[in-house]
Amino acid sequence: MDQMNNSIGRRAFLRNTGLAGGGLILGFSWLNSCRPKQVTAEQVFQMPKEWFEINSYLKIGDNGVVTILCPNPEFGQGVMTSMPMIVAEELDVDWNNVMVEQAPFNAELYGNQFTGGSQGIRRRWEGLRTVGASAKQMLKEAAAKQWNVPVIEITTADGVLTHAGSGQTMGYGEIAAAATQIPVPEEVTLKSPRDFKIISTSRKNVEGKKIVTGKPLFGVDYQHEGTLVAMATHPPAFGLKLKSFDANQVKTMPGIVDVFSIKTLEDDYERNYFDTNAFTELVVIVGKSTWEVMNAKKTLSVEWEPIDEYKFTLDRFGTKMEAIVPSGLETTDNHYAQMEELASKPGKVVRKDGNPEEAFKNAVKVIERSYTCPFLAHNCMEPMNFFAHVTDDGAKLAGPLQAPAIIEGTLAARLGLPIEKIEIEMTRMGGGFGRRAYAHYAVEAALISKQVKSPVKLMYTREDDMTFGIYRPSYHATYRAGLDENNNLVAFHVKAGGVPETPLFADRFPAGAVENYMAEQWEINSNITIGAFRAPRSNFMAGVEQSFLDEVAEVAGKDPVDFRLELLGRAKTNPVGENNDYEADRLAGVLELVKEKSNWGEEKQGVHRGVAAYFCHNTYAAHVVDVAMENGNPRVQNAYCALDCGIVVNPDAASNMAEGGIVDGIGNAMYGTLSFKDGAPQQQNFDRYRMIRNSEAPKNIEVHFVQNEIDPTGLGEPPFPPVFGALANALYKATGTRKNHQPFISDRVLKG
Amino acid sequence: MALFDLKINGKTSQVDVDPSTPILWVLRDHLNLVGTKYGCGIAQCGACTVHLDGTATRSCMLTVSMVGNSEITTIEGLSENGDHPVQKAWLEVDVPQCGYCQAGQIMTASALLEKNPNPTDEEIEMAMNGNICRCGTYLRIKKAVKLAASEKLA
Numbered sequence A: 001m002d003q004m005n006n007s008i009g010r011r012a013f014l015r016n017t018g019l020a021g022g023g024l025i026l027g028f029s030w031l032n033s034c035r036p037k038q039v040t041a042e043q044v045f046q047m048p049k050e051w052f053e054i055n056s057y058l059k060i061g062d063n064g065v066v067t068i069l070c071p072n073p074e075f076g077q078g079v080m081t082s083m084p085m086i087v088a089e090e091l092d093v094d095w096n097n098v099m100v101e102q103a104p105f106n107a108e109l110y111g112n113q114f115t116g117g118s119q120g121i122r123r124r125w126e127g128l129r130t131v132g133a134s135a136k137q138m139l140k141e142a143a144a145k146q147w148n149v150p151v152i153e154i155t156t157a158d159g160v161l162t163h164a165g166s167g168q169t170m171g172y173g174e175i176a177a178a179a180t181q182i183p184v185p186e187e188v189t190l191k192s193p194r195d196f197k198i199i200s201t202s203r204k205n206v207e208g209k210k211i212v213t214g215k216p217l218f219g220v221d222y223q224h225e226g227t228l229v230a231m232a233t234h235p236p237a238f239g240l241k242l243k244s245f246d247a248n249q250v251k252t253m254p255g256i257v258d259v260f261s262i263k264t265l266e267d268d269y270e271r272n273y274f275d276t277n278a279f280t281e282l283v284v285i286v287g288k289s290t291w292e293v294m295n296a297k298k299t300l301s302v303e304w305e306p307i308d309e310y311k312f313t314l315d316r317f318g319t320k321m322e323a324i325v326p327s328g329l330e331t332t333d334n335h336y337a338q339m340e341e342l343a344s345k346p347g348k349v350v351r352k353d354g355n356p357e358e359a360f361k362n363a364v365k366v367i368e369r370s371y372t373c374p375f376l377a378h379n380c381m382e383p384m385n386f387f388a389h390v391t392d393d394g395a396k397l398a399g400p401l402q403a404p405a406i407i408e409g410t411l412a413a414r415l416g417l418p419i420e421k422i423e424i425e426m427t428r429m430g431g432g433f434g435r436r437a438y439a440h441y442a443v444e445a446a447l448i449s450k451q452v453k454s455p456v457k458l459m460y461t462r463e464d465d466m467t468f469g470i471y472r473p474s475y476h477a478t479y480r481a482g483l484d485e486n487n488n489l490v491a492f493h494v495k496a497g498g499v500p501e502t503p504l505f506a507d508r509f510p511a512g513a514v515e516n517y518m519a520e521q522w523e524i525n526s527n528i529t530i531g532a533f534r535a536p537r538s539n540f541m542a543g544v545e546q547s548f549l550d551e552v553a554e555v556a557g558k559d560p561v562d563f564r565l566e567l568l569g570r571a572k573t574n575p576v577g578e579n580n581d582y583e584a585d586r587l588a589g590v591l592e593l594v595k596e597k598s599n600w601g602e603e604k605q606g607v608h609r610g611v612a613a614y615f616c617h618n619t620y621a622a623h624v625v626d627v628a629m630e631n632g633n634p635r636v637q638n639a640y641c642a643l644d645c646g647i648v649v650n651p652d653a654a655s656n657m658a659e660g661g662i663v664d665g666i667g668n669a670m671y672g673t674l675s676f677k678d679g680a681p682q683q684q685n686f687d688r689y690r691m692i693r694n695s696e697a698p699k700n701i702e703v704h705f706v707q708n709e710i711d712p713t714g715l716g717e718p719p720f721p722p723v724f725g726a727l728a729n730a731l732y733k734a735t736g737t738r739k740n741h742q743p744f745i746s747d748r749v750l751k752g
Numbered sequence B: 001m002a003l004f005d006l007k008i009n010g011k012t013s014q015v016d017v018d019p020s021t022p023i024l025w026v027l028r029d030h031l032n033l034v035g036t037k038y039g040c041g042i043a044q045c046g047a048c049t050v051h052l053d054g055t056a057t058r059s060c061m062l063t064v065s066m067v068g069n070s071e072i073t074t075i076e077g078l079s080e081n082g083d084h085p086v087q088k089a090w091l092e093v094d095v096p097q098c099g100y101c102q103a104g105q106i107m108t109a110s111a112l113l114e115k116n117p118n119p120t121d122e123e124i125e126m127a128m129n130g131n132i133c134r135c136g137t138y139l140r141i142k143k144a145v146k147l148a149a150s151e152k153l154a
Helices: A006-017 A079-091 A120-147 A172-179 A208-212 A290-299 A332-343 A356-362 A404-415 A440-452 A462-467 A538-556 A560-573 A584-597 A651-670 A721-735 B023-030 B085-093 B102-115 B121-128 B138-149
Strands: A002-005 A044-047 A051-055 A058-061 A066-070 A098-102 A154-157 A160-163 A168-171 A228-233 A240-245 A256-263 A281-287 A302-306 A310-316 A319-325 A348-353 A365-373 A385-391 A394-399 A422-426 A456-459 A474-483 A489-499 A516-523 A608-616 A619-630 A633-644 A700-705 B002-008 B011-017 B049-052 B055-058 B071-073
Touching (some): A051 A120, A051 A172, A058 A120, A058 A172, A066 A079, A120 A154, A120 A160, A120 A172, A168 A172, A208 B102, A228 A290, A228 A462, A240 A256, A240 A281, A256 A290, A256 A440, A281 A290, A332 A365, A332 A474, A356 A489, A356 A516, A365 A538, A385 A440, A394 A404, A404 A422, A404 A440, A440 A456, A489 A538, A538 A560, A560 A584, A560 A608, A584 A608, A584 A633, A608 A721, A619 A651, A619 A721, A633 A721, A651 A721, A651 B138, B002 B023, B011 B023, B049 B102, B055 B102, B085 B102, B085 B138, B102 B121, B121 B138
Parallel strands (some): A066 A098, A394 A422, A633 A700, B002 B071
Antiparallel strands (some): A051 A058, A058 A066, A154 A160, A228 A281, A240 A302, A256 A281, A310 A319, A348 A516, A365 A474, A385 A394, A385 A456, A619 A633, B002 B011, B049 B055, B049 B071
């Protein structure tokens, strides 16, 4: 038996497996790369001599070591650990004997390899369990044959098969070869959650060691012999396009190989939902090293000209629509003025229950407030980048992306290659937050490689990354509430819109809890591109709805938690209207839990509390935050978080995700802003775009999960949106001023 | 272009680059040390942090001609087998989410602990404020720095 350095072995093995199909016995040819002197006890797996592929998700070595492939790309949400945990659970193996690899992109073998919308674990839950359970069943059947005993009498635990009647046992590795010959079972029995040994126990990030030792994991680290560095220059403002450029000026600079322009999407191309792109014509500089290309990029002079209004066809997941992109150079002040104007007019009514007009007329008290937020940039710490090597025979790409299946179609159309000739390797992503669903940069890299006939790595500078678009939109919402003489909420009206989309969710709480309810929306067209940003639309609506309810509770003279629970009680016992998009019980459940864990109602000198609860991405989240003033600045001291996402696969990693969501939420609520002047983003790097920093994070965060046996739901996004509301409510208590306009640190005062 | 002899991770490496080239790109493009990350290029995010004679330094604005005889340590050279107390603490606390900023965080934290083996919460926050983490792992970073400072991992 050979001892192997795990990290080296895993990388080599990844290259060897490629796109191997099911049922193959894979050779093992990388033992020579072993460097025993580096091996320490904790790194060592007893490596097998031979691997047996039971199915495309898992291989078992002749010594019982198991390799499990993670089908979805990893961007920090922890799926490379949690997804294999689900497989290992049903397979019944010792987690310490499991190695994990990122699966290749192959929709035929792995289905929808999409990371986004907090849907990964939810959509994979049953499938991954079935993968593990099927393999276990095949091992059991192979063992039954060998021992000549009924399969039903065989039990498994920690990678060992046992037949109690005859006293025989053997490890999975001993029967794995025979198991590959067993037909895949048509039906399998899944474990009861009560029997879980791995799921719901905390397991460390399987890539932790590589991360803390700086191993190449990310797209920017991707290496390939002879790779050139490419950078692209896009228009400095939305509403501009390329007019001309002077290639000769930089072509002779040191290390520069070529300078040219590319067109990433043809004008008549029918775009898909993730083909969002304002800048389809770019000037490209290709060179031998990053610094030389950066210098040439700074020197390059380009002339830009205004765009004319244009239209394109958009395929929105099967629904074809025509999109119009207006001309002009937009400015933030104008956006807010336009939004104020539209907000003052009737919108499009999306939902109406009872008779809101009459109810408001008869209300004893009416409260009306307006809320706004600015555009935001995703600011993934790893800027956009991609490797591409395009030849006449095909294209090999590698890099960070959330939706490989979608960009593959765009690549095939633009390169004129069949999909089978395009290979995409998914690297670990240095953050995603929605941004990397829009992988225009992969198309750009491919076109550059095709032009220079060389492997290239396209690198965005931070400025390129922050100014390219695909932002969280700027939104506006007006809320109205009517109370009767007993301070009951009898009428509720929300009107929400934005540049360029509305954030409205008409069927979410408090819809269903108020007899007379109306939801309206409006939109303002823009040439600034937008895209999914951690909990799209919810990241505005949660905060403002929860701020407004806080104010209504105050006017009604009710405790903010009790007021919400009262409304949820009404929504449960006697729901108003149809299609209410939440379970009142579970939303009340997280509020009750956070109330208990935070000792809500307890007064502390100098500590100001705010609460908020929200439902999105199939998960319920409630937060209480405590703010204290330190040297005249508010600082969150404690944050208490209650979550109901069903079964929690990897609790400590799930807590990490929620802690991060809270910190990220506080940062974006307090400081986040991207503004425009004449179409140009005014924040282009972290000197002017303020991100939350270590000393601005809460001093303490407690995360509590509702314990139940409901199938798991999303977690990357749901803890994020309600933070905005809990923080606004706590800041009101701390300062006496309602924070209705984000970012809170420079509360924007509306004109007029 | 000019030749530079650089002391990196205990070895001397010679590179032939433009004197204005930041160490970040010397490491990544010329020496195949890609653990040090590019994040902003203007010393605002800390992803590129290395040690220059033991001091946490942003390598994106440290040009190769400024280094002279100083010793550079990168994440790859922080320990032989990833067993520096800060790295061990990072694993124990399971700090990373996406992981991109963490090499820079670890380099800043390890430099802090060399100078101040028992920092207060405020001292940790001040030292770590130059390192941005969009995933928001700041509380775990602080916890891991404290764990590394404690005797638990000594």
